Amino acid sequence: MDSLIPLFVIIPLGIAFLIPLIWKLIPSVFKYLPATGILFLLVLAFYILIANGNETLIYKVGGWEPVKNVPIGIHLVVDGLAASMLIIINLIGFLAGIYAIPYMKKFTGENYFFVLFSLMVAGMNGVVITGDLFNMFVFLEISVISSYALVAFGSSKDELEASFKYQVLGGIASLLILFALAITYWYTSTLNMSDISHLLKQAPVNKVTIFIQLFLIAGFGLKAALIPFHAWLPDAHSSAPSPISAMLSGVLIKAIGIYALLRLFFNMFRVTYEISIIITLIGVLSMVIGVILAIGQWDMKRLFAYHSISQMGYVIMAAGIAMIILAKGGNRNIAILSLTGGLFHMFNHSVFKGLLFLNAGSVEYATGTRNLKDLGGLSEVLPVTSATSLGASLSISGIPPFNGFFSKLIIIIAAIEGRFYFLALLAVIVSIITLASFMKVQRYAFLDKLKKGGSNIKEVPFLMCFSMIILVILCLVMSLMAIPGIRETFLMPAVNSLISLKM
């Protein structure tokens, strides 16, 4: 089972390198290649999570054994959190891959699209499974560079400008991360994460680790578009082709933004009080300001993009609360509960936000416009899209049967138990505003009377409906993960890899 881990990177890379050679020979078949490869990886990730949930698999690339217990090669580490992230990445990647096949028919250069798409998935898989700092940076760069090119794929006026801003800010973020990496190497002169965490555990928390952590917060905050650094997200996510904005908002800002932050701040550095205050503050700010900015939007995808910022604020706030409790040495299982809520919300968010962007894409595919003002009454004409969009809107605003409700509930309970009453109140208020703004989307886009000339709109092709239906079913099924019985196998391994449950 160990030697299967590199497959998560070899298969998507192999497909990406194969397509430019064979796309002329099999012009219509090569489009299905990335989706099938990612489907196989999805099954593999699921199997890894089930087979050994709580213990970590370590794979030494090149077979270099540590010398005098100093690791010299690159180690691939797959633990609970990495396995669940792999499931999410490959799930949304598979569904967006299927959705993209009919959607990309109106673009030329489809072979470039599918090459860059499978490279993005390979990059994200690489970031999640690696245990080496610089290797995480290299695979982060692969996924980010392919997302720059994919955002600018349509090369219209808006997309080029959005992609340029996204690339400049993303470039600065990568350089800040590289700078933090250089100082870490200067301080510990090694790159292996577990090796660094051993060294940092022994040394007292001094100015160097604070300095490194500040730069990492700035770098990964820019990547995850948290509040002080969110300027690029609405432009980039709204002007990208829809399967790509579903991948960007659903998975990319999580796999290389939030996941890297959590992995470094929980596993590598010692949790300090000041840093956890900063992280909670950023989380709360993103949550509140994200939803306030979202109210005034009329373009569907831009509205969804702002909501991504506020939902990510939930996850970071929950992680921040857990860090504060750990730093103050408070009650451990409140911290565990808060982190469970945060991770559960992150997994839910990638499912329903991916679905929302796919809905916006099919509305745009069918009617040609995304502006809520000149849409209306689409539910008669687009039955599947409106049904799935209703499901997604209910789950993002936290209505009981859907998964959004359970994860927000856990976060609010944890906040109350940790005596952060103000944060819990803010979380409830923001959830209500989210509900209001998504009702606006439902009313203007789907429930109103049909605009003139709207009768000849026909439903989107089968593959697009297929991926949307699967996502809406998942929105319901994932709410079962909150039940204690099922939670142990699916959710707890992820939490266990950040805060060990046994102690």
Add this chain to the structure above:
Amino acid sequence: MKGMTSIVKKVSALISGLVFLYGCYIIFHGHLTPGGGFAGGTIIAGSFILLIIANGIQYFRLKKEKEESSLAEGAGILFFLLFAAGGLLLTAHVFFRNFLPYGTPGNLLSAGVIPLYNIFVGIEVAAGLLSIFLAFVIYKKED
């Protein structure tokens, strides 16, 4: 600008052959002297670019070249991946295993699979940079 004078064309034709040879030298001796796949590949790309700049774009039928160069690039990196994964599949079931014999350090055929990696990466880098340069140049010429 009409194009370079014939002196430049003649001299660049001579020099680019030398530069190409130097790039190949850097790639093949990657594991012995400084340099390697990346440096040698860039130098080879530089020699082609020198030719294109000196003789102007219409000298070559460049539309077709761009497709071939990205084709060569895909092939180069595909072999690199196959050899890296070869270690996984064939012998030691470990990704990136150096499975060819090491030979005596110092002479040309040593260090196992590394010279092959150097050559594949060299091909990939040369073809890649050439495609980038052609994409920029052709884009300007077309409209």
Add this chain to the structure above:
Amino acid sequence: MLNYILCFVLFLVGLYGVLTRKNIIKIIIGLCIMEYSLNLFFIMIGYIKGGVAPIVDLSSSQNVKYVDPLPQAIVLTAIVIGLATTALLLAIAIKLYKKYKTFDIDKINNLKG
């Protein structure tokens, strides 16, 4: 210590260039300068006084001190990452110039909000 400070100052000059310049090409140049300063910073960390380049010559005596080869392998990667981002930024710059007929970022502000 002075060399590290000057390298950090070069990083800040690049950051200043990216944040305040209006011209797209200058923003790209600022980003590349930040790349270069980080590459230099990494190599300065790995330098050992009196060390020799990490090319082992078998004929020499055993106790030869070598400079740390690991940052050099890392900076080899970072240089090619810098080239990749620069090439992509310049491709977008050409297309922006084709569409907006200017390199000035203020005039390109088509997206609102």
Add this chain to the structure above:
Amino acid sequence: MEVLLTMILIIMIAGSVFSLHAKDLLSAIVSYGIVGFSLVIAFLILKAPDLAIVQIVVETISLIIMISVLIISTGEDLSEKDMVKIKGKSYINVRNLYYILFSVVAAFLLVYFFILATGNLNPFGSHETRMATEYINNGVKDIGAINLVTGIVFDYRGYDTLGEATILFTAVMGVLAILRLKTHKQDL
């Protein structure tokens, strides 16, 4: 030797400041070349010949690509209005002064934090290797390559180089995707 490196750093800072404030783009790109090629000398001083070769060639190619972008545009810089023409007399554009003042203060603050944080790390030239001691001691025995850097790049950390070659492949595919001539099929 350390003084030589400090001089090169000062040249690079001067080159970059000039290139950011240059009037027309061509001189901006040429003075950007100063920074790139003095980096090559710095690599040679710091005993990194591999990087010097790669840097000098990569710098040449990025200059060529930048100038090919420039040939399309008019070439003169049309944005920096340092001098504001008011009734014939020209005053320093006040807004620019705020920029410079603010950035100088921010720079001092950040440099101060940098010195505070990395004060007691081991100084320039006295770096003790931890992960790399194994590479130096029996790199040749393990891999057989004399050039340790190539040994690390392709064998100890070969997985990095696979990512590296993929990044260049992604960039090429990205450039070809963005610069394709027809972007939308008109038949829809």
